[in-house]
Amino acid sequence: MLPETLQTGIAQALPVHSPRRSRGLFRGRSGAWVTGLSVLVSLLALLPIAFVIGVSWQIGWAQIEALVWRPRVGELLVNTVLLVVLTLPLCVVLGIALAWLTERSNLPGRRAWSLLAVAPLAVPAFVHSYSWVSLVPSIHGLPAGVLVSVIAYFPFLYLPLAATLRRLDPAIEDVAESLGLKPWAVFWRVVLPQLRLAICGGALLVGLHLLAEYGLYAMIRFDTFTTAIFDQFKSTFNGPAANMLAAVLALCCLAMLASESAARGQARYARVGSGSAREQRIVRLSRRTTALALCLQGVTCLLALGIPLLTLGKWLIAGGREVWQFSELLPALEQTFLLGIAGALLTTCAAVPIAWLSIRAPGRLQRVLESCNYITSSLPGIVVALALVTVAIHFARPIYQTTLTVLLAYLLMFLPRALVSLRAGIAQAPVELEHMARSLGRSPGHALWLITLRLAAPAAAAGAALVFLAITNELTATLLLAPNGTRTLATGFWAMTSEIDYAAAAPYALIMILLSLPLTGLLYHQSKRTAGR
Amino acid sequence: MNALELHGICKSFGSQRALTDIHLSVPTGSRTVIVGPSGSGKTTLLRMIAGFEFSDAGRLTLDGQVLADATQAVPAHRRQIGYVPQDGALFPHMTVADNIGFGLPAKGKSRHDRIAELMDSVALDANMARRWPHELSGGQQQRVALARALAQQPRLMLLDEPFSALDTGLRSAMRKMVARLLSQAGITALLVTHDQSEALSFADQLAVMRQGRLVQSGHPMDMYQYPVDEQTALFLGDAVVMPARIKAGWAECELGLIETNSPANHDTARIMLRPEQVHLSTTVATGCRGVVTEREFGGNTCTLTVVLDARGDQAGRTILVRSSGLQAPAAGSVVHLSTTGRAHVLNG
Numbered sequence: 054m055l056p057e058t059l060q061t062g063i064a065q066a067l068p069v070h071s072p073r074r075s076r077g078l079f080r081g082r083s084g085a086w087v088t089g090l091s092v093l094v095s096l097l098a099l100l101p102i103a104f105v106i107g108v109s110w111q112i113g114w115a116q117i118e119a120l121v122w123r124p125r126v127g128e129l130l131v132n133t134v135l136l137v138v139l140t141l142p143l144c145v146v147l148g149i150a151l152a153w154l155t156e157r158s159n160l161p162g163r164r165a166w167s168l169l170a171v172a173p174l175a176v177p178a179f180v181h182s183y184s185w186v187s188l189v190p191s192i193h194g195l196p197a198g199v200l201v202s203v204i205a206y207f208p209f210l211y212l213p214l215a216a217t218l219r220r221l222d223p224a225i226e227d228v229a230e231s232l233g234l235k236p237w238a239v240f241w242r243v244v245l246p247q248l249r250l251a252i253c254g255g256a257l258l259v260g261l262h263l264l265a266e267y268g269l270y271a272m273i274r275f276d277t278f279t280t281a282i283f284d285q286f287k288s289t290f291n292g293p294a295a296n297m298l299a300a301v302l303a304l305c306c307l308a309m310l311a312s313e314s315a316a317r318g319q320a321r322y323a324r325v326g327s328g329s330a331r332e333q334r335i336v337r338l339s340r341r342t343t344a345l346a347l348c349l350q351g352v353t354c355l356l357a358l359g360i361p362l363l364t365l366g367k368w369l370i371a372g373g374r375e376v377w378q379f380s381e382l383l384p385a386l387e388q389t390f391l392l393g394i395a396g397a398l399l400t401t402c403a404a405v406p407i408a409w410l411s412i413r414a415p416g417r418l419q420r421v422l423e424s425c426n427y428i429t430s431s432l433p434g435i436v437v438a439l440a441l442v443t444v445a446i447h448f449a450r451p452i453y454q455t456t457l458t459v460l461l462a463y464l465l466m467f468l469p470r471a472l473v474s475l476r477a478g479i480a481q482a483p484v485e486l487e488h489m490a491r492s493l494g495r496s497p498g499h500a501l502w503l504i505t506l507r508l509a510a511p512a513a514a515a516g517a518a519l520v521f522l523a524i525t526n527e528l529t530a531t532l533l534l535a536p537n538g539t540r541t542l543a544t545g546f547w548a549m550t551s552e553i554d555y556a557a558a559a560p561y562a563l564i565m566i567l568l569s570l571p572l573t574g575l576l577y578h579q580s581k582r583t584a585g586r
Numbered sequence: 587m588n589a590l591e592l593h594g595i596c597k598s599f600g601s602q603r604a605l606t607d608i609h610l611s612v613p614t615g616s617r618t619v620i621v622g623p624s625g626s627g628k629t630t631l632l633r634m635i636a637g638f639e640f641s642d643a644g645r646l647t648l649d650g651q652v653l654a655d656a657t658q659a660v661p662a663h664r665r666q667i668g669y670v671p672q673d674g675a676l677f678p679h680m681t682v683a684d685n686i687g688f689g690l691p692a693k694g695k696s697r698h699d700r701i702a703e704l705m706d707s708v709a710l711d712a713n714m715a716r717r718w719p720h721e722l723s724g725g726q727q728q729r730v731a732l733a734r735a736l737a738q739q740p741r742l743m744l745l746d747e748p749f750s751a752l753d754t755g756l757r758s759a760m761r762k763m764v765a766r767l768l769s770q771a772g773i774t775a776l777l778v779t780h781d782q783s784e785a786l787s788f789a790d791q792l793a794v795m796r797q798g799r800l801v802q803s804g805h806p807m808d809m810y811q812y813p814v815d816e817q818t819a820l821f822l823g824d825a826v827v828m829p830a831r832i833k834a835g836w837a838e839c840e841l842g843l844i845e846t847n848s849p850a851n852h853d854t855a856r857i858m859l860r861p862e863q864v865h866l867s868t869t870v871a872t873g874c875r876g877v878v879t880e881r882e883f884g885g886n887t888c889t890l891t892v893v894l895d896a897r898g899d900q901a902g903r904t905i906l907v908r909s910s911g912l913q914a915p916a917a918g919s920v921v922h923l924s925t926t927g928r929a930h931v932l933n934g
Contacts, residue, residue: 483675485671485673485675486675486677486678488633488636488638488662488669488675489669489671489675489677489734490677490688491637491638491661491662491663492636492637492638492662492663492665492667492668492669492735493663493688493689493734493735493737493738494663494664494666494689494738495663496661496663497661497663500663504677507679508678508679
């Protein structure tokens with residue numbers, strides 16, 4: 054789920070060629086083929102939604118009432134709602150403060166602080182909570198949940214906020230000031246409203262993570278829907294109780310999507326007028342504010358990066374050479390790589406037809422197909438996993454407990470990552486170039502291969518890399534779906550921490566962080582590029 | 587002999603009609619220009635000839651070979667029709683040499699020589715061969731696009747507003763070069779533009795399009811002098827249009843008696859003169875009297891607005907007159923107007 058909002062922003066900034074001119078390409082069989090394939094992928098993406106509706110239908114209203122209207126569900130709902138309601142505002146405030154300081158003030162070393170504010174993303178959420186639990190074993194419940202969630206997820210708000218602050222037109226603030234507004238009022242009445250899209254998008258991303266995350270909350274013994282579904286599944290397997298909880302969780306996610314799109318509103322936030330905007334004005338901080346700001350940056354950085362790194366370092370030193378069990382680490386690394394590469398290839402290939410349609414022949418059908426994939430990818434991994442388990446057991450027994458099911462789950466969860474990149478790539482290869490190649494005597498297929506795919510290749514590779522990195526850190530669906538004996542880095546780490554062998558878990562965490570660093574770097578780089586620098 | 591023939595071409599996009607019943611013949615070796623305001627369907631027509639779009643009805647033949655009709659269509663890559671789009675559309679991942687050689691066989695010793703020869707013909711320096719498209723100026727890009735299209739020795743060359751992205755000076759130089767190259771190679775060309783002066787200067791044959799219809803086609807000078815209707819007249823240049831009574835080949839109008847090209851008698855006709863057919867004099871008091879109300883200085887020529895004297899209860903007509911820039915009378919001067927050549931009687 055992580056980089057779509059940012060990437061969508063980038064994709065939207067790219068020129069998309071007019072649909073009118075591209076219809077010729079989609080005349081006849083090739084068009085039907087591409088459409089057919091996209092419909093197929095999107096139908097697959099609808100599987101989790103179909104599962105939710107299907108199980109509700111099968112269970113029947115009476116039993117749904119019995120399963121849903123009970124104190125346990127109420128308790129989970131209260132926990133989840135409290136978690137969201139407490140975490141989101143904290144993340145928003147922290148994100149705005151840090152973004153403003155690094156983008157609009159003369160804070161010493163603000164480039165470095167900006168990088169450090171993104172860096173926590175390289176640490177998987179469950180590694181964050183692992184480091185807290187092993188540091189303060191008594192930490193648990195709602196306060197712990199809120200603390201670790203804010204620390205693990207605030208960069209999702211920081212990134213879009215910093216990017217937006219950087220590209221706001223300073224002339225608007227100049228005008229507001231010339232109309233007699235004090236600096237604080239300018240921020241409140243002019244700047245903040247323009248951050249609305251960034252806040253909505255970032256908050257949605259964080260919210261969906263809060264609903265979907267399993268490892269983080271399981272580790273600090275805080276019950277949310279996801280952890281409850283997981284426990285339920287472990288104890289009663291594919292029972293109606295787990296399925297109904299999953300249905301409620303899916304509804305929560307859809308409600309969150311809907312409220313985000315309502316909160317976006319209709320107002321226009323793009324800059325009106327032509328020409329490029331001037332440089333941002335940098336506010337000079339007084340000495341006292343500088344000290345306070347450095348304090349805030351320092352504490353955030355200490356909590357979000359210092360604690361995980363210190364804890365990891367502590368365990369690695371304490372464990373010494375013994376924790377590096379290469380006979381276990383290397384197979385885990387190998388399996389992670391194999392799953393990651395297979396999943397990335399499958400997902401990227403599946404994204405090709407839809408990405409293609411969305412650039413070459415955009416229309417209502419294509420928009421519907423695309424949104425199917427987005428909605429599914431915003432559902433928690435556990436819902437996707439339960440859907441696949443149910444479908445596999447009832448309709449496709451041979452694929453149950455095989456790698457194929459795991460790969461399908463990855464496909465459903467991470468398709469938009471590949472899609473967004475690929476779409477941007479294909480948009481960079483305008484259809485005119487393909488036409489040119491054809492008028493120079495190349496057949497349509499050959500022209501496609503020589504021109505469009507060659508031009509889109511780097512973007513496709515970037516998309517595949519994003520999917521790969523997401524898979525290396527995926528825990529929930531892999532735990533539920535992987536065939537017996539599968540051990541990836543994430544599940545290996547999980548197995549170790551479940552045995553409270555924190556030292557043995559440390560090498561797994563370290564490798565995961567190292568693997569995630571390129572992705573974090575990429576996100577940081579992309580957010581700079583969106584801002585036109 | 588005609589190279590390209592269009593017969594009753596129709597095309598709709600959804601409910602919107604883009605082209606209606608287009609008929610056009612392009613003689614072998616000639617340069618035909620399709621001119622029309624933006625949105626008139628001229629680019630659609632060009633793309634259809636190239637094979638990127640397909641008509642709903644009608645027939646398209648090139649050198650006697652049917653390229654498209656109601657049942658079949660030759661795909662673009664088998665048509666051997668060169669295409670130069672507005673922005674050049676160079677392949678961004680290939681060098682200049684690779685772009686030009688794209689349509690040539692991939693191997694062979696002659697490839698290199700042919701590329702060098704093509705670059706020379708479009709006046710590109712040989713050391714540009716290793717450059718990338720983004721390192722070229724707009725004019726250079728356009729020349730590479732032209733060389734690339736020439737490489738496959740096309741049976742027909744299509745040019746879609748190829749000069750519109752260039753600045754004025756470069757534009758006419760490019761236009762001359764393209765015209766020379768095409769006639770040297772004996773390639774039939776079809777150019778699309780919305781710029782009427784470009785159309786008039788480039789064309790052997792001119793075709794005017796409006797709202798998806800081909801309104802008129804013919805020799806540019808004929809089209810300029812004898813446009814089919816007032817709209818076409820105004821599209822191809824400034825015009826003086828006024829009511830007149832036609833009698834025995836002479837038009838009786840506010841400028842006096844003018845010879846026309848139409849023998850038919852008509853009481854309520856409309857005639858058209860080009861501003862350069864109207865001459866004005868401040869010294870000789872013959873012809874129709876008027877007063878200069880506005881003077882727009884334009885360097886070599888000056889465009890004057892003249893209000894003719896009132897006739898009875900009718901207010902005087904306002905007409906545009908050209909005058910040499912340095913001798914143009916000032917606003918407020920009394921002038922006398924006379925005409926040369928024939929007036930064109932407009933239809934309808």
